[in-house]
Amino acid sequence: MAKKVIIVGGGFGGINAAKILARDEDVDVLVLDRRNHHLFQPLLYQVAMAGLSPAEIAFPIRSIFRRFPRVGVLMADVREVRPQENKLITDQGEFSYDYLVLACGSEHSYFGHNEWEDFAPGLKTLEQATEIRRRVLVAFERAEAERDKSTIAPWLTFVIVGGGPTGVELAGALGEITRFTLAQDFRHIDPSHTRVILIEAGPRILSAFPDELSERAERDLRSLGVETAVNTRVTSVNAEGVRTADRFIPAKTVIWAAGVKPSPLNAQLGSELDKAGRVVVDASLALPHFPNIFVVGDQAHVKDERGQPLPGLAPIAMQEGRFVGRQIRRDIDGREREKFSYWDKGTMATIGRKRAVAMIGRLRVSGFVAWLMWLLIHIYYLIGFRNRALVLWNWTYSYLTYRRGARLITERDWHLHQ
Amino acid sequence: MAKKVIIVGGGFGGINAAKILARDEDVDVLVLDRRNHHLFQPLLYQVAMAGLSPAEIAFPIRSIFRRFPRVGVLMADVREVRPQENKLITDQGEFSYDYLVLACGSEHSYFGHNEWEDFAPGLKTLEQATEIRRRVLVAFERAEAERDKSTIAPWLTFVIVGGGPTGVELAGALGEITRFTLAQDFRHIDPSHTRVILIEAGPRILSAFPDELSERAERDLRSLGVETAVNTRVTSVNAEGVRTADRFIPAKTVIWAAGVKPSPLNAQLGSELDKAGRVVVDASLALPHFPNIFVVGDQAHVKDERGQPLPGLAPIAMQEGRFVGRQIRRDIDGREREKFSYWDKGTMATIGRKRAVAMIGRLRVSGFVAWLMWLLIHIYYLIGFRNRALVLWNWTYSYLTYRRGARLITERDWHLHQ
Numbered sequence: 001m002a003k004k005v006i007i008v009g010g011g012f013g014g015i016n017a018a019k020i021l022a023r024d025e026d027v028d029v030l031v032l033d034r035r036n037h038h039l040f041q042p043l044l045y046q047v048a049m050a051g052l053s054p055a056e057i058a059f060p061i062r063s064i065f066r067r068f069p070r071v072g073v074l075m076a077d078v079r080e081v082r083p084q085e086n087k088l089i090t091d092q093g094e095f096s097y098d099y100l101v102l103a104c105g106s107e108h109s110y111f112g113h114n115e116w117e118d119f120a121p122g123l124k125t126l127e128q129a130t131e132i133r134r135r136v137l138v139a140f141e142r143a144e145a146e147r148d149k150s151t152i153a154p155w156l157t158f159v160i161v162g163g164g165p166t167g168v169e170l171a172g173a174l175g176e177i178t179r180f181t182l183a184q185d186f187r188h189i190d191p192s193h194t195r196v197i198l199i200e201a202g203p204r205i206l207s208a209f210p211d212e213l214s215e216r217a218e219r220d221l222r223s224l225g226v227e228t229a230v231n232t233r234v235t236s237v238n239a240e241g242v243r244t245a246d247r248f249i250p251a252k253t254v255i256w257a258a259g260v261k262p263s264p265l266n267a268q269l270g271s272e273l274d275k276a277g278r279v280v281v282d283a284s285l286a287l288p289h290f291p292n293i294f295v296v297g298d299q300a301h302v303k304d305e306r307g308q309p310l311p312g313l314a315p316i317a318m319q320e321g322r323f324v325g326r327q328i329r330r331d332i333d334g335r336e337r338e339k340f341s342y343w344d345k346g347t348m349a350t351i352g353r354k355r356a357v358a359m360i361g362r363l364r365v366s367g368f369v370a371w372l373m374w375l376l377i378h379i380y381y382l383i384g385f386r387n388r389a390l391v392l393w394n395w396t397y398s399y400l401t402y403r404r405g406a407r408l409i410t411e412r413d414w415h416l417h418q
Numbered sequence: 419m420a421k422k423v424i425i426v427g428g429g430f431g432g433i434n435a436a437k438i439l440a441r442d443e444d445v446d447v448l449v450l451d452r453r454n455h456h457l458f459q460p461l462l463y464q465v466a467m468a469g470l471s472p473a474e475i476a477f478p479i480r481s482i483f484r485r486f487p488r489v490g491v492l493m494a495d496v497r498e499v500r501p502q503e504n505k506l507i508t509d510q511g512e513f514s515y516d517y518l519v520l521a522c523g524s525e526h527s528y529f530g531h532n533e534w535e536d537f538a539p540g541l542k543t544l545e546q547a548t549e550i551r552r553r554v555l556v557a558f559e560r561a562e563a564e565r566d567k568s569t570i571a572p573w574l575t576f577v578i579v580g581g582g583p584t585g586v587e588l589a590g591a592l593g594e595i596t597r598f599t600l601a602q603d604f605r606h607i608d609p610s611h612t613r614v615i616l617i618e619a620g621p622r623i624l625s626a627f628p629d630e631l632s633e634r635a636e637r638d639l640r641s642l643g644v645e646t647a648v649n650t651r652v653t654s655v656n657a658e659g660v661r662t663a664d665r666f667i668p669a670k671t672v673i674w675a676a677g678v679k680p681s682p683l684n685a686q687l688g689s690e691l692d693k694a695g696r697v698v699v700d701a702s703l704a705l706p707h708f709p710n711i712f713v714v715g716d717q718a719h720v721k722d723e724r725g726q727p728l729p730g731l732a733p734i735a736m737q738e739g740r741f742v743g744r745q746i747r748r749d750i751d752g753r754e755r756e757k758f759s760y761w762d763k764g765t766m767a768t769i770g771r772k773r774a775v776a777m778i779g780r781l782r783v784s785g786f787v788a789w790l791m792w793l794l795i796h797i798y799y800l801i802g803f804r805n806r807a808l809v810l811w812n813w814t815y816s817y818l819t820y821r822r823g824a825r826l827i828t829e830r831d832w833h834l835h836q
Contacts, residue, residue, distance in 0.1 A: 053473040062603040075559040092563040141493040145510040185480040
């Protein structure tokens with residue numbers, strides 16, 4: 001009898017776990033996701049910045065597994081996990097499993113201020129990306145229409161909250177489009193009047209990187225016109241702008257890149273959670289009391305060799321997913337489980353179109369070389385040849401012309417006419 | 419003093435009027451549109467059918483005129499026209515004009531049953547196209563999840579109301595994706611169980627074409643699995659399906675391609691309207707009492723040489739737009755206006771990926787040759803080299819592989835997490 005493996009979440013963790021098991025004759029895999037698509041998260045900021053179209057970084061999960069008849073895919077929202085019964089309750093019915101892999105990722109956390117979300121969307125889904133794109137483009141349209149100098153400023157001020165890789169990448173891209181790309185198309189906007197402000201609560205941006213790379217990133221951002229405000233905590237956000245301890249920044253466009261929290265499913269597992277709400281897993285990434293339940297990616301608390309929890313990054317989720325796939329295989333074969341250890345191939349963040357910072361082991365790289373590395377790695381990992389070529393084409397084009405192809409303002413309500 | 423020309427609407431009519439005047443030193447053009455993008459309407463059904471991405475058929479109006487400093491572009495919603503005062507009231511303030519070109523297009527008409535719209539979206543905007551795409555893809559997901567045979571049928575039944583070119587193109591594409599493209603990706607759906615039904619109130623589909631081409635189109639549709647129901651009037655639409663005079667068709671996905679009505683601005687002009695609500699214009703496409711106001715495209719009632727009103731088609735709007743641009747030029751130069759006459763280069767409709775019907779003067783073409791003509795003409799007219807190449811690439815790819823790249827289910831609400 002084939003073993004039933006259910007994987008919840010079609011992100012990097014889930015997809016990679018499923019791929020390891022996809023060819024096995026004695027395993028039936030079912031991938032459940034609320035969405036029909038796998039999202040290449042590291043390039044999502046490019047959709048928000050009108051550089052790429054949603055379809056260039058999102059792929060129907062079904063298509064990824066079309067050649068593997070033993071992998072089923074179902075669009076379903078998991079409502080409840082019942083570890084004692086080996087059962088999942090979803091909006092599409094109940095499912096039993098022999099093995100369960102939870103790879104649900106994380107969502108934005110507003111530190112108890114969910115009311116800020118309306119004014120400062122985060123960047124986790126395609127919808128959020130196109131909403132941010134809409135806001136940025138509308139801000140320029142409004143600034144162009146505005147006659148009164150004093151009311152123009154808030155439309156041309158863009159605040160990004162959170163100085164991690166996502167915040168830095170957004171700020172760099174915003175610095176670029178506001179100075180170069182969009183400026184050419186507008187008649188009344190002086191590009192030197194745009195302000196992009198990156199706010200970070202800690203003492204430096206990119207705190208996961210060494211000091212020197214943080215400094216380099218800040219310098220690179222400055223050259224794109226981005227102001228960085230460190231040691232600055234946001235105390236409130238509303239439709240008019242952002243308040244910090246010592247000032248109010250009038251800004252019509254605010255983007256949240258400050259914090260994440262894991263899936264609410266975690267609370268149902270009856271297992272230990274860390275302060276951030278992540279599930280503390282054993283060395284094989286399973287729950288201590290339910291060894292047939294694995295947790296990977298942003299949802300899991302996995303320690304590195306120094307005892308620190310691994311951050312929520314795509315390569316980590318990918319390695320964890322593949323590892324878990326292999327452990328299920330070993331279980332079925334009656335072999336002992338291994339211990340997970342993350343092989344750090346490096347971390348990087350890009351700043352605009354020709355700069356990046358990267359650390360690979362003890363090596364630190366910055367500037368154009370780091371950016372080229374970033375570009376090649378990201379294109380390599382984009383699943384599916386077609387999209388890789390498309391993305392390369394689009395980037396080459398926007399690199400050479402400073403134009404951006406996906407500058408569409410679309411509305412949320414399809415009822416709107418014309 | 420430069421003459422001020424305001425063009426309302428960045429569709430085919432408006433863009434072409436603006437292009438004619440864009441280089442003139444003594445004319446200031448302002449293009450107003452509720453949206454920031456020009457939409458290549460004839461390919462919109464491809465977005466609804468997941469074959470193309472929104473950015474491949476939509477272009478920021480600003481970008482189209484970036485090299486013409488005398489053409490301004492503003493995202494604004496026109497609320498009121500005051501012909502006596504030569505003034506427009508918009509949500510972005512008031513504007514005065516010397517010449518006004520109304521090119522606002524049309525929106526869907528539900529013949530007094532606006533409540534049907536929720537259950538049967540039309541296809542005029544990008545948002546509507548992605549909403550239809552969402553519904554079609556979700557229907558397949560639901561059918562895949564459903565265990566009970568009797569409840570599967572409504573998910574796999576797709577009804578298109580309206581047998582004009584849009585309805586036929588949608589039906590052909592739906593026939594194709596339901597039989598070939600999607601079927602490969604699903605494990606439990608039998609593609610022969612999908613039904614695509616095209617409902618037409620009149621005695622035949624494509625009534626603007628000669629009989630023989632209507633018949634050919636119906637035959638071609640049948641070969642793609644599409645049932646055509648002519649002489650069939652829809653009496654109600656709800657969440658469960660479509661009711662006609664003699665039966666109820668259970669269907670979760672209904673698309674409206676049946677009727678259009680022009681902009682509500684028409685009622686404010688104090689000018690004669692036809693039964694369909696279009697403005698009756700003089701031989702120079704201007705209002706009889708206000709010769710400095712022109713109306714073009716779907717919004718205007720323009721007679722052909724046999725006294726019949728011209729239909730709402732892209733090539734007609736383009737010719738009218740260019741004509742009006744030239745008449746404004748002639749007015750300024752003190753020359754007499756010309757009389758508009760439409761040069762009919764032909765009309766065509768495509769049915770799936772290798773068939774079309776076309777009439778060019780007295781010539782009737784159908785089958786693969788007509789489809790190739792259709793393809794070349796549409797790609798040629800797509801504005802901007804880059805997108806033309808991209809679209810060609812995407813089509814070649816889906817033609818060869820039967821895959822569709824843009825199969826994304828995106829939600830309306832960006833607040834949804836994960």
